[in-house]
Structures are given as C-alpha cells and as structure tokens.
Amino acid sequence: MGENLKSIMVIGGGIAGIQASLDLAERGLAVELIEKSACIGGRMAQLDKTFPTNDCSICILAPKLAECFRHPNIKLHTLSEVKSLSGKAGNFKAKLLKKARYIKEDQCINCGQCIEKCPMRVDDEFDMNLRKRRAIYIDYVQGVPSIMTIDRDNCLFFTKQACRICEKVCEREAIDFEQQDEEIELNIGSIIVATGYDIFNPKSIESLGYSRYPNVITALEFERLICASGPLGGHLMRPSDKKEPKKLAFINCVGSRDIKNNPYCSSCCCMYTTKEAMIAYEHDNQIDTSIFYIDLRAAGKGFREYIQRGHNEYAISYIKGKVAKILEDDQRNPLIIYEDINTSQVKQLDFDLVILATTMVPKKDAIELAKILGIELNEYNFYRGNHFHPQKSSKEGIFLCGACRDPMDIPTSVIDASGAAAKAAEIVMRD
Amino acid sequence: MSYNYFLGCVIPGRLPFLEASVRKAFDKIGVNVGDQAKCSCCPDPTGAAQLDHESFLVLGARNLCLFEESNNNVLSLCSGCTETLKTVKFILDKDKEKKKDINSKLKLVGKNYKGNVEIKHFAQVLYENLEKIKEKVKKPLKDLKVAGHPGCHYLRPSEIMNWDDPLNPETLDRLIEAIGADPIDYSLKNDCCGNPLEKSDKDISLSMLESKLQSMKEAGADCITVVCPACYQQFDFNQREINKKKNTDYNFPVFYITELIAVALGIDTEELGLNFHRIKVSNILEKIA
Amino acid sequence: MQMVDFEFRNEIIKEDFSLNYCYQCGTCSSACPVAFITSGEYNPRKIIEESLLGLKELLIKDQKPNVWLCCTCQMCVEECPQNVFLTEIFEKIKNKIVQLGEPYPEAFKVQAKAVIENALAISLTPPITRRREQLGLPRIEFADINEIKKLLGATEFEKKIKLNGGK
Numbered sequence A: 001m002g003e004n005l006k007s008i009m010v011i012g013g014g015i016a017g018i019q020a021s022l023d024l025a026e027r028g029l030a031v032e033l034i035e036k037s038a039c040i041g042g043r044m045a046q047l048d049k050t051f052p053t054n055d056c057s058i059c060i061l062a063p064k065l066a067e068c069f070r071h072p073n074i075k076l077h078t079l080s081e082v083k084s085l086s087g088k089a090g091n092f093k094a095k096l097l098k099k100a101r102y103i104k105e106d107q108c109i110n111c112g113q114c115i116e117k118c119p120m121r122v123d124d125e126f127d128m129n130l131r132k133r134r135a136i137y138i139d140y141v142q143g144v145p146s147i148m149t150i151d152r153d154n155c156l157f158f159t160k161q162a163c164r165i166c167e168k169v170c171e172r173e174a175i176d177f178e179q180q181d182e183e184i185e186l187n188i189g190s191i192i193v194a195t196g197y198d199i200f201n202p203k204s205i206e207s208l209g210y211s212r213y214p215n216v217i218t219a220l221e222f223e224r225l226i227c228a229s230g231p232l233g234g235h236l237m238r239p240s241d242k243k244e245p246k247k248l249a250f251i252n253c254v255g256s257r258d259i260k261n262n263p264y265c266s267s268c269c270c271m272y273t274t275k276e277a278m279i280a281y282e283h284d285n286q287i288d289t290s291i292f293y294i295d296l297r298a299a300g301k302g303f304r305e306y307i308q309r310g311h312n313e314y315a316i317s318y319i320k321g322k323v324a325k326i327l328e329d330d331q332r333n334p335l336i337i338y339e340d341i342n343t344s345q346v347k348q349l350d351f352d353l354v355i356l357a358t359t360m361v362p363k364k365d366a367i368e369l370a371k372i373l374g375i376e377l378n379e380y381n382f383y384r385g386n387h388f389h390p391q392k393s394s395k396e397g398i399f400l401c402g403a404c405r406d407p408m409d410i411p412t413s414v415i416d417a418s419g420a421a422a423k424a425a426e427i428v429m430r431d
Numbered sequence B: 001m002s003y004n005y006f007l008g009c010v011i012p013g014r015l016p017f018l019e020a021s022v023r024k025a026f027d028k029i030g031v032n033v034g035d036q037a038k039c040s041c042c043p044d045p046t047g048a049a050q051l052d053h054e055s056f057l058v059l060g061a062r063n064l065c066l067f068e069e070s071n072n073n074v075l076s077l078c079s080g081c082t083e084t085l086k087t088v089k090f091i092l093d094k095d096k097e098k099k100k101d102i103n104s105k106l107k108l109v110g111k112n113y114k115g116n117v118e119i120k121h122f123a124q125v126l127y128e129n130l131e132k133i134k135e136k137v138k139k140p141l142k143d144l145k146v147a148g149h150p151g152c153h154y155l156r157p158s159e160i161m162n163w164d165d166p167l168n169p170e171t172l173d174r175l176i177e178a179i180g181a182d183p184i185d186y187s188l189k190n191d192c193c194g195n196p197l198e199k200s201d202k203d204i205s206l207s208m209l210e211s212k213l214q215s216m217k218e219a220g221a222d223c224i225t226v227v228c229p230a231c232y233q234q235f236d237f238n239q240r241e242i243n244k245k246k247n248t249d250y251n252f253p254v255f256y257i258t259e260l261i262a263v264a265l266g267i268d269t270e271e272l273g274l275n276f277h278r279i280k281v282s283n284i285l286e287k288i289a
Numbered sequence C: 001m002q003m004v005d006f007e008f009r010n011e012i013i014k015e016d017f018s019l020n021y022c023y024q025c026g027t028c029s030s031a032c033p034v035a036f037i038t039s040g041e042y043n044p045r046k047i048i049e050e051s052l053l054g055l056k057e058l059l060i061k062d063q064k065p066n067v068w069l070c071c072t073c074q075m076c077v078e079e080c081p082q083n084v085f086l087t088e089i090f091e092k093i094k095n096k097i098v099q100l101g102e103p104y105p106e107a108f109k110v111q112a113k114a115v116i117e118n119a120l121a122i123s124l125t126p127p128i129t130r131r132r133e134q135l136g137l138p139r140i141e142f143a144d145i146n147e148i149k150k151l152l153g154a155t156e157f158e159k160k161i162k163l164n165g166g167k
Helices: A015-026 A042-046 A057-070 A113-117 A156-160 A165-169 A219-226 A269-283 A303-313 A366-373 A410-429 B010-014 B016-029 B053-070 B079-094 B096-109 B122-128 B130-136 B171-178 B195-199 B202-218 B229-246 B257-264 B282-288 C006-015 C017-021 C027-031 C033-037 C044-052 C056-062 C075-079 C086-099 C106-118 C126-134 C145-154
Strands: A007-011 A031-034 A074-077 A080-088 A091-098 A182-193 A197-199 A216-218 A247-254 A288-293 A316-320 A325-328 A334-340 A345-350 A353-358 A360-362 A398-400 B002-006 B033-035 B072-076 B119-121 B145-149 B223-226 B254-256
Touching: A007 A015, A007 A410, A015 A031, A015 A042, A015 A057, A015 A074, A015 A410, A031 A080, A042 A057, A042 A219, A057 A074, A080 A182, A080 A366, A113 A165, A182 A366, A182 A410, A216 A219, A219 A269, A219 A353, A247 A269, A247 A334, A269 A288, A269 A303, A269 A316, A269 A353, A303 A316, A316 A334, A334 A353, A334 C027, A345 C033, A398 A410, B002 B053, B010 B016, B010 B229, B010 C126, B016 B122, B016 B130, B016 B254, B016 B257, B016 C126, B053 B072, B053 B079, B053 B096, B053 C086, B053 C145, B072 B079, B072 B122, B079 B096, B079 B119, B079 B229, B096 C145, B119 B122, B122 B130, B122 B171, B122 B257, B130 B171, B145 B171, B171 B257, B195 B202, B195 B229, B195 C106, B202 B229, B202 C033, B223 B229, B223 B257, B229 B254, B254 B257, C006 C017, C006 C044, C006 C086, C017 C044, C017 C086, C027 C044, C027 C075, C044 C056, C044 C086, C056 C086, C075 C086, C106 C145
Parallel strands: A007 A031, A007 A182, A031 A074, A182 A398, A216 A353, A247 A288, A247 A353, A288 A316, B002 B033, B002 B072, B072 B119, B145 B223, B223 B254
Antiparallel strands: A080 A091, A091 A182, A197 A360, A325 A334, A334 A345
C-alpha cells in the first residue's frame, strides 16, 4: 500500500465512526478521527445493554475504543470540531478547532483525586442531567482517552480566577491552565460523517406531562438509571420518592410517526423498550411491565423471537393502543388513559413509572456542519444520502453512516459504517 | 376596521347580564364596539349545524355578509359562534366551488359573500388590550383563586381558531392575572365541560362536569371563570343537578371573565346583574371587597 | 352480516380526504373524554375504522358507536398524529344519518325547528326583554324570518332533517 496515500477524516466518535475508523486503519489507511466531546464512545456508551442479545454495551464497545486509541493508523482528535472545509474529493483541506483540555495528556493517569476535591457541581450531560459532575471530569468512567478534562465554562479558575485546587492535589502535575485552543489544518482525501443523533424532547407533547410529572421519564434517562455505572448504581428507584417501582409502562412512538412532530419511524423503539423491560425484570422479578404500541416493528433477525421472549419470560404485556393522556394521582403515580384496541375498551391504569420512547432526531448542530461541509440535508434535517446509494452524501468524497443519516440501531450502524469506509477508501486509493 | 358585536342567541335571550358585562368592560377600557342588526342564529356548531352542512354554511355566510355590508369586523360574545363563523370563513375562502354554490343561494336574498371581514372572540380582543386593562384596574381581586376554563371551541380546532395553544392555553390565565387574581392550575383544565352532550346523553354530560368540578375542588378554587355561554350554563345551572345525584356539595360561583374584569375596573356590581346568577356570588364579592 | 359498502366509504372520502390517513393507532380514543367515561363504548377510533371499512349499516342504522355522543371538544383532532379531521368526518356521518331518515336525538330537531321558525335557537321572551331594559341593554333587531325561510328553502333544510317525521 502506498505511503503517500492521503488520510481519511471521520467526523464523530460513536460506534459508527469508530467502526469506520477501525475498518480503514486495518487496511492500512490513515484515519483522522474527530470527536467533539472529551471522550469517544457516543450513545452506545450510555446504554446498559444492547438488543437482541442483551450483551453489556460497554463490554462490546470498550475493546473497540481501546483499539481506536492505540492503533498506529488512527489519530484521535477529541474536543475538536471541523470549522471549515475546502477542496474536492481526493484533496480536501479541513480546519479544525481543538479546544484546550487544560490537562497534560501524557501525565494524567485518571486517578480521580482532582474530581474528589473540585468544588463545582455541573449537570452531567452523559447521565442525562440526572446527577452532577464536577468542573474537572471524565465523560464516563471507561472513557477513552482515559484522561480528565476541565470544563472552562464552569471552572472557578476561568470564571472567577479562584480555586486551582485540582492543580494542588494532582500528584502528576498534569493540570495546565495555560493551554490554548488550537487550530489544526488537515489535508485529507475523503470524509466520513458519523455524528449520530439527539433525542426528541417530549416536553412539547403537553398531554403526556413529561415536564410536569416526575415519574414520567425518557428511555435514555431510564437507561442511565438501570445502568450499573449510572446515577443509581443500577438499583432502580423512581424520581419522586425513591421507591422501587413495580409497575412500569413504556409508551412507544412518542413524537414518531407523527405529522405534528416527526413523521418518520424511529426504528429502534419497539426493540429497546422490550430490552429495557427485560433488564428491569432481571434486577427485580416483581416488576410487571406494559408496553403501549401502534405496531410492533421487530423486523431484524431474531427480533420477533425477542419480543416473544419478553412476553413469555419477562412479564411484559404488549397493549396495542397509543397513549395520548397521562394524569397523576396524589402519590405522584402516573395514570395512563388508553384504548386497548384488541378489546375496544378505554381504561385508566396506574403505574409507578412511565417511560417514553422518543424519536431519534438529528443533532442540533447538524445544520451548521452541513453548511460547513457543503452537503445537503433532507426534509427532516438528517444528512441527505443518495437515493440508490445512501452512504453517499450530496458531495463527492463525503460519505455518511449511522444515525446521522437515518435512525438506525447498532448492528445497522456498524454495517453502514463499513460500507462508508469502503467507499471512502476508494477515493483515497484511486489513481 | 372597527368591530360590531355578534351576540348570538343564548346570551341576549337567556343570559343578558353576561352581555351587560361585556359591553361595560369594553366601554371602560375604551374599545368602541357597535351593534349589528339582523343577525340570525350563527348556527350552533354543536346543534343544528350538525344536521346539514349546506344549511350551516348558508346561514353562517349570511351573517358574515351583514358585517361585510356594514364594513365591520366581528366581535363575538360566544365561543360557539366564533367557531361557526371562523369555520364558514375558512371553508368558503378555501373552496371556490362551495363559495360559488353558497353565493348562488345568498343571491336569493340579495347578498354576496366576499370574505373580507375578520372574526374575533371577545377574549382575544381583551387580551390584545391587556396593558389597558392592567392600567385601569381600580380594585385588584387579590387572593381570589380563579379556575380558568378556556373551553373547547375557544381553542380548537387550532387550524381554524388560530388563537391560543390548543393543548396548553394561557390567554385566559393572563387575563385573570391582569386583574390581580390568581389563575390556579388544575389537572383537567383543558377538558370539555360536557355541555354539548346535553342534547344526546345528559348522564355523560354531567359526568364530564363532575370530573371538572372535582379537579377544581382539589386545586382549591374559589370560583370559576368562562368565556362561553354554553360553558356558563353547564357550570352555573348544573352543579345543583350533580349535588342531587351524587350527594356532593359543589358550590362554585361562575363568572364570565368580563364580569370579573368589570368588578376589577371599578364598575358598580349593581349594574352587572350579578344577582341573576343561579349560584350566589355574594361570598366572592365579600372576599374581594 | 355486515357488508362492506364501498360507495359509502368513498362518499365520506370525497367530502373529507383525511379519512385515508388513519393508521388506527388509538390516540383519539385515548384523548377522548367521552370514550373514557363510557369505557370505550363510544369510541372515535372505531367510528373511523367502520368508515374506512364502509360499514354503513353499523354506523348509520345501528349507530354503534353512537356518533351523536361526540361532544365536539376536538381533542382527537389536536392529538391525531396523522391530521385526520375526526369531528368533520363525524359531522358528515351525522348529515347522512339525518338525510337517510334514520333516528337522531330529539333536541337537535327542536333547535332546528326554532331556527326555521324564529331565525334563532333561543328567542327573546317578554321577561327577558324587561330584564334587558333593566340592565340598560339596547333593543336588538334580529333577522328577517322571510330571508331565513328563503335560504333554508333553497338548501331544503326542512326536508332533509325530516322535521315532520318520515323518511
């Protein structure tokens, strides 16, 4: 393989970006992996288990993260964003803004002394704002690179010229407040966009009471609550009174297949609500779950059997009937009013905890990045893929994979990533 | 353009004291509204209008023609009338065929619908004059816990009514606040009062009313305020029916928002005919004195 | 045995195309206050289902569910993820029930009669007129009843609603 082949830039360090990077690196091509946050891992790192095998998510992900970090062909740029792009396929020039970490990367050993002493408390985004982190932090315990970051918007030194406790307690002298943001120029042959998704905020669906009732939460919040590395250490307690919930309800299609919100199907909710119910049951076999659905979209291999197992072995009742109304009694138990379409009866049931499966939506900054890269968005603001070849963006040399182009689950994202990697490699290896 | 009142049937014919409060409130805040002669039933969107679509359109269009001829916008006293007139306008403005057909019938009485007047609910015009109301408050209704009931036809269908948020309305609460009272939150605020079902099934109608009253009671309301005469009747006339059936003791005084506004702006309660309410309002008047 | 009547279904679709969009999710029934009180015996989703299937007899003759129980609160319309205009569709069904001479609640007929005879659902009685004077309210001139008669004659209102019985 020629050594003067250009490298390939992969934007986004989630499972899709990681898979694409590894594919390319393994075949001897150089990869610049760009990640906006301090650690790679993306949404998959936030999950407890993955369907349909119910494998531990981080256990599957971590080896790939480690591989990305130590692979000689992959250069990892965390805390970095693409700010401008010029050129054409085969010869792009990208300018990155790399934010200062304020940590000496070769000194920090992730011992955690600084975290214990930092006085600032900030909403923890990784944990869906369910708990607080410090101003010096690592995204999540198994995060790669395995070093700290200082959040300068919330650090007392940057906001008030005070504190510096972390500097005092760090035995490796790894804190460096003098660091500056850097501009990095890259010359690359092709680009893969793998920036992932956000979730729809169900606050706007007034009648479900998401922002009014403490015991109505989103699926990603629930995932953090049952995850052993999450804010409750995996012991499920409900937000209002910390009681152990015994009656769970999952509502599918919240904001999805809905002309007033997101007309498309979010593709994973039917599967992951079953998964979350199964995990809850494994923690506490007194838990009874009801899943409210319009259709059960379990189309992948083994998916239908997964749902069947949920019904037979994990005390899950599947009720056909989308929910429009949630009320609350004076114990803050959510009350769901629904029609059971199989019997045409309209009833009210009380639950201890209600989980809303909300739509996968494009990231907020997708529009800006599309402008910078010069690629088109579709009518839902996902990156527009070519009709017959969905991994091709509207610009030659730029490819798309994963949930940034269409809602998709983890196995599909991995396949998608390998496809995009093959196409990106072609560009770099021609003539 | 200026406004003329569209009074409907129920208010002038059964609840004239509500009409008095609207007229006096608008007078006091300085909005001039005239009277429109020769109106007919709008027709009632929950009643006769359901029997034949064409007749519904032709009666509604005739009413709108009157306003077009006198060159005035419609200021409606009733949510039902507002919905009917806005729906007729919405349909005829969009569907050229229907408009032609209706106009061919209107021609028989020398009228022609053009579509150039606006229709506004009286609460919308009040809300548009929110600052004026706040300025002129003489007697703020402090500590009065008011359960605002926006009702259904005030808001929905949102494509046609095009006013407040259909599932999370706030304009009525802002009006309550503007006169110094406390617009309480209660769980069934957006639910229907049940009045339209009186025509088909009185029991269900009363069940719906009871749910609302229960919710208001739990939230600690002192009184109820409405913007529609159908809701007014349901709340003022039928609390007694429920008490008889269920051995409860609901006794919330019911006010049109303009009655509360008139009191807050210093208008003498004698002039407002508050004694004509079925549920006595004297304890509320004492509370705010 | 219920037969599917395609003509009936197409008639409704012609007047309101949004019927086609329904994917029977049940959101409307969840949002409907009457469905809740009647535990689903009144059921908006079912009315739409029967319309989609063209089950004319069930809707028009048997009136199961009874479309006259719709309280027109329009919560179903606001919550429907497919923008199906349910209340409008229910109105079309009510119009058909009336036209085909099937029974409908008396109170509607009473109101219609008042409008035909007085141009108003509720006319002013002498006590009310006195009370209006007491409150300082102006005298109101309502519609010329002949105009209303002409218009409602042109739309054949009286005939359609079977004011005097018969089909």
